[in-house]
Amino acid sequence: MSFVHRFWPPLALATVLLAAATGCHSLGNPGDLTSDSLLKAAKPSPDAVTLDIYWARTSVDDQAFAAELWQSVEEDRLPVEVRRSLAEYGLRAGVVGGSPSAELMQLLNPNGQAPASSQLASLSSAPPKVTKRMKQIGLGQRLELQATDSPREFTLLENQDHQLTGRQFPDAQGIYGLKAVSRTSDRVQVELLPELHHGQPRMQIRPSGPGMVVQQFARDFEGFDDLRLSVDLAPGEILVITCLPESAHRLGGLFHHTEVESYVEQKYLLVRLAHVPEPANLAAEKNSYWPWK
Secondary structure, three states: OOHHHHHOOHHHHHHHHHHHHHOOOOOOOOOOOOOOOOOOOOOOOOOOEEEEEEEEEEEOOOHHHHHHHHOOOEHHHOOHHHHHHHHHOOEEEEEEOOOOOHHHHHHHOOOOOOOEEHHHHHHOOOOOOEEEEEEEEOOOOEEEEEOOOOOEEEEEEEEEOOEEEEEEEEEEEEEEEEEEEEEOOOOEEEEEEEEEEEEEEEEEEEEEEOOEEEEEEEEEEEEOHHHOEEEEEOOOOEEEEEEOOOOOOOHHHHHHEEEEOOEEEEEEEEEEEEEOOOOOOOHHHHOOOOOOO
């Protein structure tokens, strides 16, 4: 008895010989996936919401345009104490509801062109004036928005006991933590928290849920709870945040100033609630005021 017949069962041997005779072939088109397929298309979570996230850049010196833009922004949608804290750190925020103003359309469409996607913008040598990212997140899911282009040394000026003090942060980077916290039939509570990440990454223990922790490689960070933005958005409404003038050494400067070809530009972050699951109002998807899908 040969070695092959001794150690290979007849059925397995026949399979090997058949494969050798026919050669190696790639699988063809398996056809359309059905409900019985082993591989099924991923389905979004039933509580997931869709957000359009825009970063738009303007001249840091064009305060006349900024004044016109803020006339159509509802800052009173945020509590007074939150607005006061934002101003102390060089930040300004509010909500745009209804049809967008001419200034907002100009901000998001400065050259008569639709915003570039974030992926294409990263491959471009010259950064576009506006980038757009569409993201679907479930309730409670955290999304990090990188506000600072790259880490840098940063001195944060703060008012403590009516005195101006400074804190030094090596390799500082501004991050916005974004969450969709809860929803009603036609509104979603969106939360935005400014965080200052700094230093070199190291192994740390972080909370990952109720009574749970996880060990991960991360940098130190400081969250500013007094600046936490929590707003209820209807489909089509936009949360807007940017910096105040003269905010270079405050959070506003770190998060919303960027250097382009040796001069400084101001950045606006806009988070638009684009879609919520049924039975919420889906009219925002068909809003004729918004040419970009």
